[in-house]
Every structure is written in structure tokens, then in C-alpha cells.
Amino acid sequence: MTSTLLEADAVVLPxxxxxxxxxxxxxxxxxxxxxxxxxxxxxxxxxLGITPFPPIQQNPAIxxxxxxAEHWLGTDQxxxxxxxxxxxxxxxxxxxxxxxxxxxxxxxxxxxIAAGFFGGWTDRLIGRVTDMLFAFPAILLALSIVAALxxxxxxxxxxxxxxxxxxxxxxxxxxxxxVRELEYxxxxxxxxxxxxxxxxxHVLPNVTAPIIVQIALALSWxxxxxxxxxxxxxxxxPPDPSLGLMVSEARTLFARGWWLMVAPASAIVLAVVGLxxxxxxxxDVLDPTRVEGRS
Amino acid sequence: MRLYLVRRLTGSLVTLIGVAVLVFLLLRVLPxxxxxxxxxxxxxxxxxxxxxxxxxxxxxDQPLVVQFFTWLGSVLTGNFxxxxxxxxxxxxxxxxxxxxxxxxxxxxxxxxxxxxVSVGVMAASNPNGFRDGAGQTFGLLGLGIPNFVxxxxxxxxxxxxxxxxxxxxxxxDFWEDPLINLQQQLYPALTLGVALAAATMRTTRSAxxxxxxxxxxxxxxxxxxxxxxxxxxxxxxxSLTPIVTIVGIQFGYLLGGTIIVEEIFALPGMGxxxxxxxxxxxxxxxxxxxxxxxxxxxxxxxxxxxAYARIDPRVRLT
Numbered sequence: 386m387t388s389t390l391l392e393a394d395a396v397v398l399p400x401x402x403x404x405x406x407x408x409x410x411x412x413x414x415x416x417x418x419x420x421x422x423x424x425x426x427x428x429x430x431x432x433l434g435i436t437p438f439p440p441i442q443q444n445p446a447i448x449x450x451x452x453x454a455e456h457w458l459g460t461d462q463x464x465x466x467x468x469x470x471x472x473x474x475x476x477x478x479x480x481x482x483x484x485x486x487x488x489x490x491x492x493x494x495x496x497x498i499a500a501g502f503f504g505g506w507t508d509r510l511i512g513r514v515t516d517m518l519f520a521f522p523a524i525l526l527a528l529s530i531v532a533a534l535x536x537x538x539x540x541x542x543x544x545x546x547x548x549x550x551x552x553x554x555x556x557x558x559x560x561x562x563x564v565r566e567l568e569y570x571x572x573x574x575x576x577x578x579x580x581x582x583x584x585x586x587h588v589l590p591n592v593t594a595p596i597i598v599q600i601a602l603a604l605s606w607x608x609x610x611x612x613x614x615x616x617x618x619x620x621x622x623p624p625d626p627s628l629g630l631m632v633s634e635a636r637t638l639f640a641r642g643w644w645l646m647v648a649p650a651s652a653i654v655l656a657v658v659g660l661x662x663x664x665x666x667x668x669d670v671l672d673p674t675r676v677e678g679r680s
Numbered sequence: 681m682r683l684y685l686v687r688r689l690t691g692s693l694v695t696l697i698g699v700a701v702l703v704f705l706l707l708r709v710l711p712x713x714x715x716x717x718x719x720x721x722x723x724x725x726x727x728x729x730x731x732x733x734x735x736x737x738x739x740x741d742q743p744l745v746v747q748f749f750t751w752l753g754s755v756l757t758g759n760f761x762x763x764x765x766x767x768x769x770x771x772x773x774x775x776x777x778x779x780x781x782x783x784x785x786x787x788x789x790x791x792x793x794x795x796x797v798s799v800g801v802m803a804a805s806n807p808n809g810f811r812d813g814a815g816q817t818f819g820l821l822g823l824g825i826p827n828f829v830x831x832x833x834x835x836x837x838x839x840x841x842x843x844x845x846x847x848x849x850x851x852x853d854f855w856e857d858p859l860i861n862l863q864q865q866l867y868p869a870l871t872l873g874v875a876l877a878a879a880t881m882r883t884t885r886s887a888x889x890x891x892x893x894x895x896x897x898x899x900x901x902x903x904x905x906x907x908x909x910x911x912x913x914x915x916x917x918x919s920l921t922p923i924v925t926i927v928g929i930q931f932g933y934l935l936g937g938t939i940i941v942e943e944i945f946a947l948p949g950m951g952x953x954x955x956x957x958x959x960x961x962x963x964x965x966x967x968x969x970x971x972x973x974x975x976x977x978x979x980x981x982x983x984x985x986x987a988y989a990r991i992d993p994r995v996r997l998t
Contacts, residue, residue, distance in 0.1 A: 521977065522936020522977055525939060612826060632832050650829045
């Protein structure tokens with residue numbers, strides 16, 4: 386009886402069945418998927434060290450070389466190959482964004498689920514902390530945290546993770562409040578299941594859809610925040626390649642080589658737009674209720 | 681309504697106190713204290729006795745809670761401390777920087793709202809047509825291109841074409857010379873306005889399409905009103921609530937966006953104050969300006985919520 390009542394069809398994904406088929410019919414989502422896959426391949430190549438040239442190898446003989454067959458995206462003020470640098474920059478941005486959003490997802494969702502499931506003072510405490518973090522514009526909070534902890538990529542990750550955790554708290558808490566009151570969850574409690582089992586087996590599946598949508602969107606914001614911090618000199622430190630820093634340096638060198646700005650800027654825009662398309666497509670299919678963002 | 685107001689106000693107050701705690705703690709995490717900030721590397725050669733007396737002087741020997749309330753008390757009475765580098769009080773620095781940031785935020789909001797609503801209505805007038813596609817591409821790119829990229833591109837263009845570089849020293853106050861001031865504010869405001877226009881456009885488009893499908897629109901057309909009148913008066917009028925909300929929310933976010941844009945365009949506003957504070961390790965400056973921006977953010981969000989309830993009588997306040 387337990388299995389039929391509690392485990393069959395207990396999971397109601399907001400999108401219902403056939404969501405994957407509907408996803409592939411959304412041109413935006415497919416475009417986003419292609420862009421993001423392309424960037425992931427680039428990042429993996431950079432991770433394995435497969436770039437046309439070493440990203441930090443200088444060559445004074447070919448400073449400011451325009452795009453050519455050998456140097457697809459030209460070279461910079463030290464004669465470093467821009468293709469390799471942009472590839473390494475994409476890797477750096479994605480690495481920070483993925484680790485930070487992973488931390489934010491796990492911590493935020495667990496806190497949100499706990500708040501919604503247990504209610505009472507747990508809910509109030511978590512809600513207060515969330516409100517507090519929401520009271521800062523994202524970039525200001527990230528800046529302040531980096532200023533407090535010092536520079537370096539781990540601290541950038543911590544800062545971005547803290548900034549985006551509250552979003553996951555809110556996204557996870559909402560559905561839990563609804564699910565908690567559903568018959569099959571109540572039934573599970575009445576039957577004497579351990580709270581942990583009710584939580585993981587019956588509540589968690591219902592919040593996965595909105596969380597997945599939020600992951601895609603948070604990744605795009607995280608890339609924005611990471612590149613903004615790097616742009617301000619508070620993220621990845623030179624000589625390590627970073628897209629934000631490259632755009633920042635290109636400002637004064639624009640007259641010597643437009644590609645110095647266009648190449649890294651396009652990579653950032655591609656990443657942000659790709660993840661946005663992916664997230665929008667997922668949201669349309671999985672989660673019809675819009676979720677508030679943070680910029 | 682009154683109950684809602686009281687609850688919302690106390691909620692914001694609690695949040696503000698939380699913000700103060702967070703900002704205070706952040707400063708305690710920062711490596712080095714006020715003594716190191718004051719004496720630099722020489723602080724390493726202080727004798728324990730000297731150190732102890734300095735700690736007593738700065739109140740660092742007190743428990744954290746006492747330190748917090750001492751700090752909060754002085755902040756509430758307008759004493760934000762002294763900026764060592766510039767020699768003037770932090771309150772004065774903020775007093776000079778805040779109007780710059782607020783002016784930038786207001787201008788960007790104006791640009792963003794006008795541009796966003798126009799493009800949104802254009803896109804929604806003929807859903808899935810060519811102009812809709814163009815509008816939606818604008819929306820996607822406007823949100824996808826970071827403001828520092830737009831700003832850098834504008835700077836690079838201005839420098840190459842006109843040999844113009846913005847400098848903080850040459851900033852002219854609005855009351856001194858409005859024309860020059862507006863010229864200096866124009867490009868940063870455009871930069872921030874694009875992202876805001878993109879968000880506004882997306883909201884306008886969906887609200888407009890939804891309103892256009894309602895019965896009263898058919899009635900209005902049926903009684904012989906011109907298409908233009910129906911479009912601007914009936915449809916847009918009924919999609920205003922979400923538009924006003926998104927513009928209000930974005931105004932709050934602008935306070936964050938200004939940080940980077942001010943830095944790039946060398947506008948002496950709050951964002952620049954924070955950033956130079958960080959690079960010069962001026963804790964009093966960083967702490968106070970972060971607190972002021974966050975407080976402003978909370979207040980703006982509160983006002984948006986209240987305005988929302990005011991505009992749309994259907995909103996039930998509980």
C-alpha cells in the first residue's frame with residue numbers, strides 16, 4: 386500500500402510529460418544549447434591545454450597583429466595569441482560561475498527547503514538572512530565580500546555564491562510550502578515516515594524543475610558578475626587570462642586593435658545570451674510561473 | 681492598508697538593522713584594523729603597550745556588541761568618521777557623491793523607460809512579425825551585453841573619434857552648468873538605460889499582448905475608436921501596472937549598476953567612492969558608503985511596493 390499511495394505518480398513536474406520533446410521544439414532553447422555546448426567545448430579544450438598557443442606566451446615581434454590565418458583573433462599588446470587567451474578566459478569564467486552556482490544551488494535549496502518544510506523559527510531566521518542579502522545590489526555585495534576576503538579566484542567564488550544563494554532559497558521555499566500541504570505528503574507523515582524520507586523522497590522532486598531553470602539563469606548572472614569583478618581588477622589576477630580584464634585593458638588600446646575588445650566582449654555576450662536562452666526555454670516548458678531575478 | 685504599511689515598514693527597519701550588522705561584520709573580517717589602517721607598516725613595530733593603548737583609544741578592546749552599537753550610534757547621528765586620504769569627513773564625501781549617483785539613476789531610468797516602452801509596444805503591435813523579432817533581439821542583447829562592455833565600447837569610440845577622455849576632476853555639478861553636466865551624464869545614463877530598456881521592453885511586450893486580447897479592446901474597436909487611440913489609451917493604459925513595477929525594481933538595481941559605470945566614465949559618485957575606498961583601504965569610507973547604498977536600495981524597494989499597491993487597486997494588501 387505504501388508504494389502505491391506514496392510512490393506512484395507522486396511527482397508532478399509542472400511541465401508534465403513530454404517536456405523534453407517540447408524543449409527541442411523551442412528554437413530559442415536549441416540556440417542556447419548550441420551556444421553553451423560550444424563554449425563548454427572551448428573551455429574543456431583550454432582545460433586540457435589544447436590552445437593554438439600557450440595563453441601567456443609573449444612574442445614582442447608580433448604585437449598588435451590583426452586577425453590572420455595563424456592568429457585567428459589577432460595578438461595583444463605583448464604579442465600573445467588572442468584566440469588562446471579568450472579560450473582560457475572562457476574557462477576561467479565558466480569555472481568560477483559553475484563552482485559558485487553549484488555552491489549557491491546546494492546551500493540555497495537546502496536552506497529554502499528547510500525553511501518551507503519546518504516553518505516556524507527556522508523559516509523566520511532563514512527568511513531574515515535572505516532579506517538581508519537581498520538588501521544589497523548584487524555587484525555591491527560581491528565587491529564588499531571580495532574586499533573583505535582579498536582577491537583570488539576562490540574568494541571570487543565565495544562572493545558570487547553568497548550573492549546568488551538567496552535566490553535559490555526563495556525558489557525552493559515556495560513550492561515546498563505548497564507541496565507540504567498536499568495529501569500524499571500529509572499521508573506520508575501520518576504513516577510515520579521519517580521527516581528526512583518525506584523530504585527527500587516526496588518534497589524534493591517537486592522543487593527540482595524551478596531550481597533547474599534558476600541554475601541556467603544564475604549561471605548567466607554569475608558570469609556577468611565574475612567578468613564585472615575582473616573588469617574592476619578584483620577578480621582573476623594578471624597574467625592569468627580573464628575576459629573582464631581583457632575588455633578593461635582594451636579600452637585604452639582600442640585604436641591599436643579593435644579585436645582586443647571585440648574578441649573577449651563577444652565571448653562574454655555569447656555566454657550570457659546562450660545561458661539566458663537556455664534558461665528562458667527551460668522556464669517556458671518546466672516552470673510557467675515566472676521567477677524574480679537579480680541583477 | 682494601514683496594517684500592511686506598518687508591517688512593511690517594520691520589516692524594512694529590521695532588514696536595515698541586518699544590513700548594518702552585515703556591513704559591520706564585513707569590516708571586522710577585513711584583514712587589519714583601524715590601527716593598521718592608520719599607521720600602515722609601522723603598526724608592526726608598535727610595542728604591546730602602545731598597541732594596547734591604541735586599542736583602548738579606538739574602542740577595539742570593547743566586546744563586539746558594544747563596538748557595534750557605538751558605531752551604529754555615531755552613524756545614526758551623522759558621524760561616519762574621517763577619510764584619512766582626503767582629510768575630509770566621510771559624511772561630506774557621501775554628501776557630494778550621492779547626488780551624482782541619484783542623478784545618473786534617474787536619467788537612466790528615464791531613458792530606459794521611454795526606450796523600453798516604445799520598443800515593447802512596437803514589438804507587441806504585431807506579435808511574431810518582423811518588428812517583434814527585432815524588438816525581442818534587442819531585449820535579449822540588451823540583457824546579455826554587460827554594461828561595462830557597452831561603456832568600454834562608448835569610451836573607445838569617443839576617444840578615437842573625438843579624442844575625449846572623461847576625468848573625475850572635470851566633473852561639473854548640475855547647478856553649476858546644467859548643459860555640461862548633462863553631457864557628462866549622457867553616456868553613462870545611455871549605458872545603463874539600455875539594460876533597463878531591455879527589461880522594460882520584455883515586460884511591456886508581454887503585458888501589452890495580454891491586454892490586447894481582452895474583451896474591452898474589442899468593444900473599443902467595435903464602437904469605432906481609431907486603432908491608435910485603442911492602442912495607446914486602452915491597451916497600454918491597462919498594461920501599466922507591470923511596467924511601472926519593473927521600472928521601479930530596475931531603479932533599485934541601477935544603484936548597483938552605477939558602481940561600474942561611474943568607474944568607467946569617471947563620475948565622482950557613490951560607486952567610485954566605494955571602489956577608491958577599497959583600493960585605498962579606507963574602511964570608514966567603504967563601510968559608510970556601502971551602508972548608504974544598501975539603505976537607499978531598501979527604501980526604494982519599499983517605495984516601489986507601496987506605489988504598486990497605490991496604482992493597482994486590485995492588489996490586495998495583507
